[in-house]
Ligand SMILES: O=P(O)(O)OC[C@H]1O[C@H](OP(=O)(O)OP(=O)(O)O)[C@H](O)[C@@H]1O
Ligand SMILES: Nc1nc2[nH]cnc2c(=O)[nH]1
């Protein structure tokens with residue numbers, strides 16, 4: 001989990017309940033848009049690690065049983081981040097990506113999707129959240145957030161005590 005790299009004025013804190021609701025909404029948005037019979041999708045590939053949670057929900061909603069992952073690690077250089085593929089899904093299952101849904105939790109700069117799209121040009125790329133710079137790289141997303149927003153996912157957070165607004169009683 002990369003620490004916020006750019007000055008991010010805003011935080012967008014997502015609960016488990018909200019990521020579940022938004023992932024379900026993405027599933028409904030994707031339903032019937034695949035190349036298969038009745039618009040079905042052949043398989044789902046989750047981009048690790050953030051894409052695995054939405055992918056599980058979408059696979060369950062759309063009845064997709066072929067689910068695999070592509071492991072991608074973003075490096076943070078002084079100048080720019082780049083994404084490196086650590087492991088790939090089963091080539092028999094994925095081929096050029098035809099009928100495959102590639103799922104991630106969010107697209108920010110688009111660097112991750114750019115790399116994966118190069119491998120599977122025929123796949124359909126979907127994320128739950130998108131920032132403006134990454135929007136050209138994604139085919140379907142649910143909620144747009146501003147470029148200066150850092151999205152906090154439930155797996156990155158814990159419930160904690162906060163002081164009363166008016167200080168100690
Ligand atoms: O559009 P980009 O600028 O490439 O950023 C988007 C990617 O960054 C986050 O993953 P991260 O690299 O933090 O790894 P993780 O999902 O394993 O936590 C997020 O889950 C996306 O995969
Ligand atoms: N958690 C999280 N990871 C990111 N990676 C790139 N942008 C983001 C973001 O806004 N939130």
Ligand SMILES: [Mg+2]
Pocket residue numbers: 047048049050051104105
């Ligand atoms: Mg990720």
